[in-house]
Amino acid sequence: MKRDWRRVVRKAIARNDHRSVVAGAVAGLGSAIAIGAMEWFSLALHYPLAVIPFATSIVLVIGSPEVAPAQPRALIGGHLVSALVGLAVLKLTGPQAWAAAMAVGLSILAMYVTGTFHPPAGINPLLVVSGNLPWTFLLAPVLAGALLLTAFSCVWHRWVRRQPWPQRWM
Numbered sequence: 001m002k003r004d005w006r007r008v009v010r011k012a013i014a015r016n017d018h019r020s021v022v023a024g025a026v027a028g029l030g031s032a033i034a035i036g037a038m039e040w041f042s043l044a045l046h047y048p049l050a051v052i053p054f055a056t057s058i059v060l061v062i063g064s065p066e067v068a069p070a071q072p073r074a075l076i077g078g079h080l081v082s083a084l085v086g087l088a089v090l091k092l093t094g095p096q097a098w099a100a101a102m103a104v105g106l107s108i109l110a111m112y113v114t115g116t117f118h119p120p121a122g123i124n125p126l127l128v129v130s131g132n133l134p135w136t137f138l139l140a141p142v143l144a145g146a147l148l149l150t151a152f153s154c155v156w157h158r159w160v161r162r163q164p165w166p167q168r169w170m
Contacts, residue, residue, distance in 0.1 A: 023161075027062045030156045034058045034149065041148070042141055050141035052127070053079065054149055056120035061153045069118045071166045074111075075153075076146040078118025082107035083142040086125025087135055100129035 035055050042050035057079070061070045068074060089103035103125035111117040128137060157165030 026160060030062045030160065031058050034062070034152050034156075037152070038145060038149070041145065045140055047133075047137070047141050050127075050137075050145065053120050053123045054141075054145045056123070057118065057146075057149055060118075060120060061149065062156065065153070065157055065163070065165050066167055071168055072150050073168075073170050074116050074118040075150055076143075077114060077116030078111050078121035079124060079142050079146040080138070081110050081114055081116050082118075082121040082124040083128060083138050085110050086128030087133075087138060089125065090129045090132065093129075095129055095132040097130075100126050103129050 035051065035058055038051045038054045038058070057075060060067070061075060064070055069078070085107040086103045089099050089106065093099035093102075104122055107125045108117075108122060111121065124142065127133065153165055157163050
């Protein structure tokens with residue numbers, strides 16, 4: 001019974017070729033490095049929860065770099081649009097629970113309308129409204145974090161994975 005997990009792992013690895021396993025390990029390493037760097041920046045800026053939306057963005061951009069939500073337009077634009085919606089809703093309503101829910105829904109709509117749909121960015125308005133965050137949150141950590149993640153992803157995919165990224169900028 002104790003060794004059942006080993007058998008499950010061996011079978012899972014056997015279903016994949018070595019390249020898939022290595023690619024998964026490389027993606028995991030890249031994600032860990034990026035999350036560590038983002039955590040350091042968020043603590044330095046005194047926004048300890050700021051790493052949450054970027055941690056999920058890292059998983060998407062490193063793990064599925066070819067999908068539309070993992071491209072720079074969606075990555076940067078989605079975070080900016082959703083945080084801006086959260087800040088606007090907060091300004092109009094104050095830090096209410098219903099306002100946080102409304103801000104998330106409106107941010108999804110805004111990302112679709114602007115062509116910047118990035119699912120991990122959907123948590124930004126929740127953080128903004130529930131945390132009663134200031135407008136400066138839009139610049140740091142949101143804009144700074146999105147730009148850093150984009151730069152990290154370019155370097156990671158081109159130099160480590162030796163594959164082109166992004167598929168498209170706009």
